[in-house]
Amino acid sequence: MHRRTARGALIVGVAAALAVAGCSSKTTDGGSSETSGTGESSALSIQPGVLLDSAGNEVASADVTDAADPAGSGNATCSGVSLAMAGALTGANAALGQNILYGAKLALDKHNQANPNCQVEMETFDTEGDPQKATQVAPNIVSNASIVGLLGPAFSGETKATGPIFNQSGLPFLTASATNPTLTENGWTTFFRGLGNDNSQGSVVAKYLTGTLDAKKVCVVQDDSDYGVGLARVVTETLGAAADPACSASVKTGQKDFSATVSQIKGESPDAIWYSGYYAEAAPFVTQLREGGVTATFSSGDGTNDPEFVKQAGESANGAVLTCPCVPAPAALADQYEALNGQAPGVYSVEGYDLTTIMLKAIDSGVKDRAGMLEYVKNYDGQGVGKKYQWNDKGELSNALIQIYKVN
Amino acid sequence: MIATSLAASATLYAGNIDFNIEGLTTSFWQLTIDGLSYGAIYALVAIGYTLVYGVLRLINFAHSEVFMLGMFGQYVALELLGFTPSGNAYNEGVVMTVVFLGLAMLFGMAVSGGAAVGLERVAYRPLRKRGAKPLTFLITAIGMSFVLQEFVHYVLPEIWPGLGGTNAQQPIKLVQPVEVFSIFGASVSNVTIVIIVAALLLTLVTDMIINRTKFGRGIRAVAQDPDTATLMGISRERVIMLTFLLGGILAGAAALLYTLKIPSGIIFNGGFILGIKAFSAAVLGGIGNLRGALLGGLLLGVMENYGQVLFGTEWRDVVAFVLLVVVLMFRPTGILGESLGRARV
Numbered sequence: 001m002h003r004r005t006a007r008g009a010l011i012v013g014v015a016a017a018l019a020v021a022g023c024s025s026k027t028t029d030g031g032s033s034e035t036s037g038t039g040e041s042s043a044l045s046i047q048p049g050v051l052l053d054s055a056g057n058e059v060a061s062a063d064v065t066d067a068a069d070p071a072g073s074g075n076a077t078c079s080g081v082s083l084a085m086a087g088a089l090t091g092a093n094a095a096l097g098q099n100i101l102y103g104a105k106l107a108l109d110k111h112n113q114a115n116p117n118c119q120v121e122m123e124t125f126d127t128e129g130d131p132q133k134a135t136q137v138a139p140n141i142v143s144n145a146s147i148v149g150l151l152g153p154a155f156s157g158e159t160k161a162t163g164p165i166f167n168q169s170g171l172p173f174l175t176a177s178a179t180n181p182t183l184t185e186n187g188w189t190t191f192f193r194g195l196g197n198d199n200s201q202g203s204v205v206a207k208y209l210t211g212t213l214d215a216k217k218v219c220v221v222q223d224d225s226d227y228g229v230g231l232a233r234v235v236t237e238t239l240g241a242a243a244d245p246a247c248s249a250s251v252k253t254g255q256k257d258f259s260a261t262v263s264q265i266k267g268e269s270p271d272a273i274w275y276s277g278y279y280a281e282a283a284p285f286v287t288q289l290r291e292g293g294v295t296a297t298f299s300s301g302d303g304t305n306d307p308e309f310v311k312q313a314g315e316s317a318n319g320a321v322l323t324c325p326c327v328p329a330p331a332a333l334a335d336q337y338e339a340l341n342g343q344a345p346g347v348y349s350v351e352g353y354d355l356t357t358i359m360l361k362a363i364d365s366g367v368k369d370r371a372g373m374l375e376y377v378k379n380y381d382g383q384g385v386g387k388k389y390q391w392n393d394k395g396e397l398s399n400a401l402i403q404i405y406k407v408n
Numbered sequence: 409m410i411a412t413s414l415a416a417s418a419t420l421y422a423g424n425i426d427f428n429i430e431g432l433t434t435s436f437w438q439l440t441i442d443g444l445s446y447g448a449i450y451a452l453v454a455i456g457y458t459l460v461y462g463v464l465r466l467i468n469f470a471h472s473e474v475f476m477l478g479m480f481g482q483y484v485a486l487e488l489l490g491f492t493p494s495g496n497a498y499n500e501g502v503v504m505t506v507v508f509l510g511l512a513m514l515f516g517m518a519v520s521g522g523a524a525v526g527l528e529r530v531a532y533r534p535l536r537k538r539g540a541k542p543l544t545f546l547i548t549a550i551g552m553s554f555v556l557q558e559f560v561h562y563v564l565p566e567i568w569p570g571l572g573g574t575n576a577q578q579p580i581k582l583v584q585p586v587e588v589f590s591i592f593g594a595s596v597s598n599v600t601i602v603i604i605v606a607a608l609l610l611t612l613v614t615d616m617i618i619n620r621t622k623f624g625r626g627i628r629a630v631a632q633d634p635d636t637a638t639l640m641g642i643s644r645e646r647v648i649m650l651t652f653l654l655g656g657i658l659a660g661a662a663a664l665l666y667t668l669k670i671p672s673g674i675i676f677n678g679g680f681i682l683g684i685k686a687f688s689a690a691v692l693g694g695i696g697n698l699r700g701a702l703l704g705g706l707l708l709g710v711m712e713n714y715g716q717v718l719f720g721t722e723w724r725d726v727v728a729f730v731l732l733v734v735v736l737m738f739r740p741t742g743i744l745g746e747s748l749g750r751a752r753v
Binding site for chain 2: 092224249250251252254255256257258259260261263264267280283284287291308311312313314315
């Protein structure tokens with residue numbers, strides 16, 4: 001008896017829910033299209049703004065027509081040499097590795113089409129962005145003698161773990177995205193970083209905030225990652241008196257509720273907020289800041305410079321200043337990239353393209369082994385699509401540029 | 409005075425812990441309100457742990473994933489209702505918003521309830537039939553927790569593009585938090601009111617189901633003495649199934665309330681920490697005790713909110729678990745003690 005009533009009630013309940021859902025889905029189709037004015041009016045995206053040099057001064061974007069062309073002369077001959085790419089190609093951070101790989105593929109495609117007698121292959125090694133996996137993969141790269149240059153590893157952690165292996169075997173490894181400053185302090189002779197490191201990003205950003213944006217009071221908020229903490233330290237140091245210790249705060253990776261931090265910041269009413277961390281936390285953070293009535297400029301680094309940030313924060317992301325040591329692809333290159341890979345270029349795509357071009361030029365010039373490649377890259381001095389490439393003896397770019405992006 | 413104590417603590421803790429008493433006193437009421445709204449969500453999830461523990465003596469660690477599936481459930485419901493995720497708030501008017509939220513909540517409850525019952529069928533019932541040891545159940549629960557997480561992480565995006573995967577779901581925001589009134593200088597938003605009222609109401613209803621209905625008497629009887637309950641004509645299997653269902657339904661409701669507060673929290677591992685907190689809340693109040701779950705949830709929510717301002721945001725979880733340890737040291741059965749299995753005259 002009792003059992004039957006319970007079951008009956010359940011069925012009636014479910015049926016009612018379905019019926020109401022079915023009916024109202026029709027009415028809300030009209031309803032939500034009315035409200036779509038407020039809901040979807042914004043097609044916000046991350047747009048490149050000014051390009052800054054290490055002193056924080058604005059510089060003109062590189063003239064793409066001067067950039068090194070992977071096609072070269074078209075009559076290069078080579079055989080028995082190949083390149084490799086290592087980075088996260090599957091797993092949580094695959095998008096980043098793919099950005100780099102697709103950039104490299106575009107350079108390879110241009111080169112191989114123009115040079116019938118020099119077909120260079122690029123072998124890919126998936127590290128999943130994990131230092132442990134990368135260490136397992138690295139010997140496979142090193143033991144293949146035909147590989148004369150490596151594009152990667154992509155992340156700082158895996159680069160730190162595998163650097164000694166590549167360095168010992170004399171294999172030049174050119175990273176398109178690992179920005180941890182300490183990487184160039186290991187005495188590695190075959191490591192080259194194709195972009196500015198976190199120190200240069202942090203100091204340039206601080207100068208931009210106090211200079212161009214004229215911020216008198218900045219709240220520095222950091223997450224608990226090595227990246228976030230390191231970047232926040234440089235930003236705070238360079239900001240000097242403008243960094244307000246009363247509203248500097250730490251948050252945790254995976255945190256979604258920032259109400260305590262928001263009320264702390266609100267009480268200080270700063271001109272700008274710098275967030276050191278990744279988009280997964282930055283998006284809810286900026287949303288809650290805006291909901292809490294904080295109107296200060298929100299700024300963050302390359303960890304937040306991802307379309308996902310705008311997707312999740314919506315209107316709250318509007319006006320956010322995002323920086324990156326990576327440069328945007330010029331329109332012509334972006335079209336070629338999209339035609340080949342079926343998606344628009346992302347962060348570090350241009351770096352992947354440029355670094356591959358440099359290694360291809362080395363092969364075209366007759367480089368046959370790792371020692372030759374190392375010599376070539378060491379002495380390289382040339383314009384790329386994004387920036388000028390010339391390394392100091394540690395493997396840092398002698399003129400690292402920081403690109404300012406804006407969400408609008 | 410505060411300044412000197414600040415300086416002293418700064419030297420003591422080398423900057424890792426800030427001892428921000430001033431921040432705590434100035435925003436005390438705001439923190440209390442915010443903490444209560446979190447606590448209410450913890451409480452709803454905690455009831456699921458408590459009920460299952462009361463009946464089966466099993467800590468159902470996969471309950472946090474039941475909650476997580478509820479978040480996806482209500483998300484799908486809102487999508488089916490014609491809302492496109494955009495990160496911006498819709499403005500549908502009070503009545504329609506309540507209707508939509510109600511429907512989404514029903515759907516979330518259905519998904520969570522179904523998941524909880526399914527979990528019981530697939531994972532726990534076969535073990536029970538074979539007379540497995542308690543430890544086996546515990547390991548299975550932890551295993552199922554990972555299975556469900558990774559399902560949403562890797563499998564769901566393959567079979568339902570746009571759902572699950574590495575990134576959080578693009579939020580669908582029905583309600584923009586707006587201050588409705590302020591109390592002692594703390595602003596109380598519409599979202600906070602909805603969360604606290606809905607959670608209290610649901611707890612009250614659950615309490616009545618357990619204490620006033622025939623089904624509730626069945627649960628209490630099985631919790632107290634499964635063998636005798638069976639002899640008295642109570643189907644143990646059925647009670648277990650309905651217990652999971654009830655816990656799942658409440659987790660589904662909590663999922664909707666949570667996404668009201670944190671619209672971008674819908675992610676495969678989004679239930680994990682919250683589930684552990686809710687479990688702590690259940691233990692804090694006295695596991696197996698319905699009112700204890702409510703008390704433990706609210707207490708935990710408020711205390712960790714104080715703690716994160718006093719010590720710094722990164723200490724929030726630490727505060728919650730230290731509180732748990734301290735309470736258990738003095739009251740090993742929790743604040744209110746265990747009651748579901750106790751005989752009542």
